[in-house]
Amino acid sequence: MKPKTAIGLATVLLLLLAWYLATDVAGLIDRQRFPSLGDIWTAGAQIMTRGYAGGTLVPQALYSLRLVVLGFLVAAVSGVPLGILMGLSRRFEALVNPAFLLVRPIPPLAWIPLAIVWLGLADSAKVLVIWFAAFVPAVINSHTGIRNVDRTLIAAGRVHGASQARIVWDVLIPGAMPMIFTGLRLSLQASWTTLVAAELVGAVLGLGKVLSTAYRDIYPAMIAVGMITVALLGALTTKVLDLIERRVVPWRQY
Amino acid sequence: MAAILSAVRGRRELALLSLLGAALFFGFWQMLAISGLVSKFVLPSPGEVLIAALTMMVEPFAGNTIQGHVAASLGRWAMGFGLAAAVGVPLGLAMGYWRLLDAMVSPVFEAYRYIAPLAWVPFAALWFGTGIGGPVMVIFTGAFAPCVLNAYRGAHLVERHLVEAARTLGAGSVRVMAEVLLPGALPSVVSGLRVGAGLGWQSLIGAELIVVSSGIGYVLVQGQSNLAPEIVIAAMAAVGLTGLLIDIALRLAEARIRRRWGQTP
Numbered sequence: 190m191k192p193k194t195a196i197g198l199a200t201v202l203l204l205l206l207a208w209y210l211a212t213d214v215a216g217l218i219d220r221q222r223f224p225s226l227g228d229i230w231t232a233g234a235q236i237m238t239r240g241y242a243g244g245t246l247v248p249q250a251l252y253s254l255r256l257v258v259l260g261f262l263v264a265a266v267s268g269v270p271l272g273i274l275m276g277l278s279r280r281f282e283a284l285v286n287p288a289f290l291l292v293r294p295i296p297p298l299a300w301i302p303l304a305i306v307w308l309g310l311a312d313s314a315k316v317l318v319i320w321f322a323a324f325v326p327a328v329i330n331s332h333t334g335i336r337n338v339d340r341t342l343i344a345a346g347r348v349h350g351a352s353q354a355r356i357v358w359d360v361l362i363p364g365a366m367p368m369i370f371t372g373l374r375l376s377l378q379a380s381w382t383t384l385v386a387a388e389l390v391g392a393v394l395g396l397g398k399v400l401s402t403a404y405r406d407i408y409p410a411m412i413a414v415g416m417i418t419v420a421l422l423g424a425l426t427t428k429v430l431d432l433i434e435r436r437v438v439p440w441r442q443y
Numbered sequence: 444m445a446a447i448l449s450a451v452r453g454r455r456e457l458a459l460l461s462l463l464g465a466a467l468f469f470g471f472w473q474m475l476a477i478s479g480l481v482s483k484f485v486l487p488s489p490g491e492v493l494i495a496a497l498t499m500m501v502e503p504f505a506g507n508t509i510q511g512h513v514a515a516s517l518g519r520w521a522m523g524f525g526l527a528a529a530v531g532v533p534l535g536l537a538m539g540y541w542r543l544l545d546a547m548v549s550p551v552f553e554a555y556r557y558i559a560p561l562a563w564v565p566f567a568a569l570w571f572g573t574g575i576g577g578p579v580m581v582i583f584t585g586a587f588a589p590c591v592l593n594a595y596r597g598a599h600l601v602e603r604h605l606v607e608a609a610r611t612l613g614a615g616s617v618r619v620m621a622e623v624l625l626p627g628a629l630p631s632v633v634s635g636l637r638v639g640a641g642l643g644w645q646s647l648i649g650a651e652l653i654v655v656s657s658g659i660g661y662v663l664v665q666g667q668s669n670l671a672p673e674i675v676i677a678a679m680a681a682v683g684l685t686g687l688l689i690d691i692a693l694r695l696a697e698a699r700i701r702r703r704w705g706q707t708p
Contacts (some may be wrong), residue, residue, distance in 0.1 A: 302667035
């Protein structure tokens, strides 16, 4: 083990020990406000077996995960091609940009109330808001990715007699791929933030529903369980995206 | 000459296309609103939104005028963002300076980064209430990570000999950080602050949607529960505009600082 990893591990263990001692053993901190490790364990066991806020942990987590994946996919499928088109044609960019510039400064979370007015608390409202959140980074990075492709490569392609279509397909899009994935990673992060916010504002099921119910019940240990689950799922989906990136862009250097 | 002319013509064509794009956006919206395909309670026309915005500037809605709500939100944002910058930048620089601190804090920080800022809302409300403390904590959690990360990366960009030279000449750790690392890392620090400012503003809106009962995010919620989409859209425009102004101000500051302190890599 590298010394850096060892020090990091030791710090985390020490912090956990201090937390355990301060809450479970010495009772220094008010457990109505700050959960102890034991409380979190109990809350975790409760939601795993008996369920909380309308379901056990696995269905709640899968429900949120499904919405994030759905919203993210819709955003990726619509945002990346739009960004690529904007990168390829300055005319198309000029035509689309005004609408984009008007919408872009509005934080995705500010769409939540409008989505509720339009679609209520249905799943479609959440997918719509996630789409708004994840769309912008996907577009911007695909656009920049196309624009930043090395001019020499394009010229080389032309000299060797490649048609416009082949240059787009074989030079520009592969060249933009690393940047496109950077955008998708930002999109994924935005998807999770937005989903949590949307479910906190109003939801029937899901991890945000767990968080808001736990807040109303003043149940800090359950809040912690909800947060940990969100963080783990966020890390998991990012890892999956990394694996896909390694498949699609094997030449990218890390 | 011909090239210049065609460049001018090209630029004019692009400007015309942009105007056409904007006209299409508002035209489509207007058509959709007056066509009767969608109800007024779903999509008001641009004119109705403008009227709602102007009305809210004079008549109080949800306890305050729209400027008053924006000012309340901005005040909270400034506190949370100021706190995140005041804690995050020194922490990032110190992590860049002391390897031990870096090794200790990094894993905790990595774990923290995976938690969506909005997931802190319940704890923030529970610990610090929903008046000032809670929202400030949510803004802090949103803005903190980019402040730390960019200060840390910036500190690594500073040449090691500069640090060693300062130490040889007898500067203490605090002095090295304040007078060598900070100026060297400044361009990176400022871009981190800009990203953090945006995320902080966004997190605040989330907090105001969920638990806080004042500020521009609260106007959004009130518009929603009154089924008044024109108020919601007007408030969204106010949120977007304020965020844009914050961003422009920080971009200008960033450009100045880059000119003054930037070492082009």
